[in-house]
Amino acid sequence: MVKTMDLGLPNFEDVKIAKERISGLVKKTPVMSSSFINSLAGCEIFFKCENFQKVGAFKYRGATNAVLALSDEEAKNGVATHSSGNHAQALALAAKMRGIKAYIVMPNNSPSVKKEAVAGYGADIIFCEPTLAARESTLNELVEKTSAAFIHPYNNFNVICGQASAAYELIEEIENLDIVTCPVGGGGLLSGTCISTKGLLPNAKVIAAEPEAADDAKRSFEIGEIVPSINPKTICDGLLTSLGELNFKIISSNCDRIITANDDEIITAMKLIWERMKIIVEPSSAVTLAVILKNPDIYKDKRVGVILSGGNVDLTKIYW
Amino acid sequence: MVKTMDLGLPNFEDVKIAKERISGLVKKTPVMSSSFINSLAGCEIFFKCENFQKVGAFKYRGATNAVLALSDEEAKNGVATHSSGNHAQALALAAKMRGIKAYIVMPNNSPSVKKEAVAGYGADIIFCEPTLAARESTLNELVEKTSAAFIHPYNNFNVICGQASAAYELIEEIENLDIVTCPVGGGGLLSGTCISTKGLLPNAKVIAAEPEAADDAKRSFEIGEIVPSINPKTICDGLLTSLGELNFKIISSNCDRIITANDDEIITAMKLIWERMKIIVEPSSAVTLAVILKNPDIYKDKRVGVILSGGNVDLTKIYW
Incomplete structure (x- = not known):
């Protein structure tokens, strides 16, 4: 968790x-x-x-605030989230603006236009099976491995x-x-x-x-x-x-x-x-x-x- | 003419x-x-x-200026034009704003959405055959009959x-x-x-x-x-x-x-x-x-x- x-x-x-x-x-x-x-x-x-x-x-507002609110120590290993939608792009761009890494867990059936948009902002995409369980376990593994700060899309x-x-x-x-x-x-x-x-x-x-x-x-x-x-x-x-x-x-x-x-x-x-x-x-x-x-x-x-x-x-x- | x-x-x-x-x-x-x-x-x-x-x-700018530039005497019989496009709607609305009549000559094959838009602004639509000659002669007859002021779409x-x-x-x-x-x-x-x-x-x-x-x-x-x-x-x-x-x-x-x-x-x-x-x-x-x-x-x-x-x-x- x-x-x-x-x-x-x-x-x-x-x-x-x-x-x-x-x-x-x-x-x-x-x-x-x-x-x-x-x-x-x-x-x-x-x-x-x-x-x-x-x-x-609007997602760019929340992602920007969350990325900027991190201390340098918290931010140094980048940020991570699971999203196939607007939050993924928002977090990718917000991280890029701060000059830190973004790791985005996306279902492997995401439309290619969404993958390209996220990749276009320089984020690393980690694909998972399109289930809630796979999404969460993939994210957990990723955060464990990278020590990136998890930025939930809304919670x-x-x-x-x-x-x-x-x-x-x-x-x-x-x-x-x-x-x-x-x-x-x-x-x-x-x-x-x-x-x-x-x-x-x-x-x-x-x-x-x-x-x-x-x-x-x-x-x-x-x-x-x-x-x-x-x-x-x-x-x-x-x-x-x-x-x-x-x-x-x-x-x-x-x-x-x-x-x-x-x-x-x-x-x-x-x-x-x-x-x-x-x-x-x-x-x-x-x-x-x-x-x-x-x-x-x-x-x-x-x-x-x-x-x-x-x-x-x-x-x-x-x-x- | x-x-x-x-x-x-x-x-x-x-x-x-x-x-x-x-x-x-x-x-x-x-x-x-x-x-x-x-x-x-x-x-x-x-x-x-x-x-x-x-x-x-942008057509609403020109139509509004042309309608407002008319003297009361010139405006009293309304305005007329031939157009199936944005000028028709623009003149219809500009005339409505001044409280005068608008007569719009339109080809009888105009899309119904355009007819409805013009009619929606309270203009009278006069249909003609879809040729330049029919458009001009219909307009000439109309202006002769109504004494409306002709507002050309651009000239x-x-x-x-x-x-x-x-x-x-x-x-x-x-x-x-x-x-x-x-x-x-x-x-x-x-x-x-x-x-x-x-x-x-x-x-x-x-x-x-x-x-x-x-x-x-x-x-x-x-x-x-x-x-x-x-x-x-x-x-x-x-x-x-x-x-x-x-x-x-x-x-x-x-x-x-x-x-x-x-x-x-x-x-x-x-x-x-x-x-x-x-x-x-x-x-x-x-x-x-x-x-x-x-x-x-x-x-x-x-x-x-x-x-x-x-x-x-x-x-x-x-x-x-």
């Missing part, structure tokens, strides 16, 4: 430190709006465009603080938001969004959006303990994982609600964003707008901040 | 008036960059994102001044550009870009980009008289028309060079922009980057402003 130092739960002060630490290294992404989508939704939506973030996703104090900086910037830029909405998978973005929102705007609500076919976070939230996500089938490939322990604790006490949308609704919302805003978002990002459009009773006339989490899609595929 | 008042050629002072007139009504679009594309191109590129403009294209004093505001904003925001590059079809955007660039940055070069299979502007520029564009076949559906008289005169004496790229190069550039910048641009917009990538001798180490002209694409189609 890989050990990590117990830092307790991150709070608003920790987020401020993280935001300061990564400022100038992560992109301050723009906030965009569409009058057409606003009139359709009956509310004012402010989209924080993390699809424009480095590596195409990590400093990753959460980094992800929190997206909502922080949004709330600083757009006044008087009533609701902040973001997607939830492992809970890295959502737990960070909760800390920033409750710290800056105590009266605003945090509503998370989740694919109906991967609604483990909603069920965990309602039952009060982590329900694992077992083999979910949804187009939102970034939202398949179960909640992390740290993430769940923060979400339990700070998130106001988790609402689901089905894949058809998500694809409709995704197409609307592409068509009307001329920006590319991945399905995992569009679940937020899908939830807004199907719940006019909740969002009507509100000022809504939405974190568009990323834009890494397969451009040889038509989703609609 | 539809008569228009002879205002002569627009100059930099006219552009300043136009920019002031439309400010607050057109979007001040963002300027974006990609470090990946910069390293590929060997220069620093600043993309002015007119794909984010209202109606999804129009005030349209040119409006389009010029895109390069104006870009040059104001990004210091010390060496080259400004935009696509050329009828020459509305290019002639406006010439006026703004030479007015604000007399030492900067204006280089236009044109599809190889529709290179009438390049040939016109080199020969010194307008060569008509006859039935060109290119993916750049916004760049099929011949140069207008006013446009040609301005381009002849202010543009430094016109360079072509073929459709394969344009599609490669378009995919790069989608993939790396996470924004949607139409093929007619990507010809600029295609020209930059194939001419490193011209662009190397330069600071290059590029007008990304629009983002209206068929999202049910894969271009690569």
Whole structure:
């Protein structure tokens, strides 16, 4: 088992430190709006465009903060993680920026475009069988051998603080938001969004959006303990994982609600964003707008901040 | 024949008036960059994102300026044009904003999505056979009947001044550009870009980009008289028309060079922009980057402003 130092739960002060630490290294992404989508939704939506973030996703914030928070001693043997998605690229680039090694454990069936992206940032890729058990044992062996610092994709104090900086910037830029909405998978973005929102705007609500076919976070939230996500089938490939322990604790006490949308609704919302805003978002990002459009009773006339989490899609595929 | 008042050629002072007139009504679009594309191109590129403009294209600038420049007397019977493309939507919306009628002559084989977009802005659509002759005669009859003011898509004093505001904003925001590059079809955007660039940055070069299979502007520029564009076949559906008289005169004496790229190069550039910048641009917009990538001798180490002209694409189609 890989050990990590117990830092307790991150709070608003920790987020401020993280935001300061990564400022100038992560992109301050723009906030965009569409009058057409606003009139359709009956509310004012402010989209924080993390699809424009480095590596195409908010994940670069958390990875950068986690890599920079390491002492020279902790950093000297590099960093390691298991991920086939945006966190892999994010950690690879963050390590490269600090000039340390990155070891990424990836399932051997990962799409070649993802392998190439990670290798392109100079990381070492270690392939494993595409199972959770193989992923964890391969990572454990790797960390034992290299003494690299393990940076979990979301269940990590400093990753959460980094992800929190997206909502922080949004709330600083757009006044008087009533609701902040973001997607939830492992809970890295959502737990960070909760800390920033409750710290800056105590009266605003945090509503998370989740694919109906991967609604483990909603069920965990309602039952009060982590329900694992077992083999979910949804187009939102970034939202398949179960909640992390740290993430769940923060979400339990700070998130106001988790609402689901089905894949058809998500694809409709995704197409609307592409068509009307001329920006590319991945399905995992569009679940937020899908939830807004199907719940006019909740969002009507509100000022809504939405974190568009990323834009890494397969451009040889038509989703609609 | 539809008569228009002879205002002569627009100059930099006219552009300043136009920019002031439309400010607050057109979007001040963002300027974006990609470090990946910069390293590929060997220069620093600043993309002015007119794909984010209202109606999804720079055309809204010219249409707005032309509609607002009309006196109440001239405007009272509405405006008319022939277009199946972005100018149709732009004029329809600009007329709606002033509260006057818009009559749009469109070929009866226009895609239904374009008809719906124009109708959605409250314009009257008049269908004609899909030939240049039918388009002109239908427009003439319409103008005779309605006394609407004809707003040509590009061969129009005030349209040119409006389009010029895109390069104006870009040059104001990004210091010390060496080259400004935009696509050329009828020459509305290019002639406006010439006026703004030479007015604000007399030492900067204006280089236009044109599809190889529709290179009438390049040939016109080199020969010194307008060569008509006859039935060109290119993916750049916004760049099929011949140069207008006013446009040609301005381009002849202010543009430094016109360079072509073929459709394969344009599609490669378009995919790069989608993939790396996470924004949607139409093929007619990507010809600029295609020209930059194939001419490193011209662009190397330069600071290059590029007008990304629009983002209206068929999202049910894969271009690569």
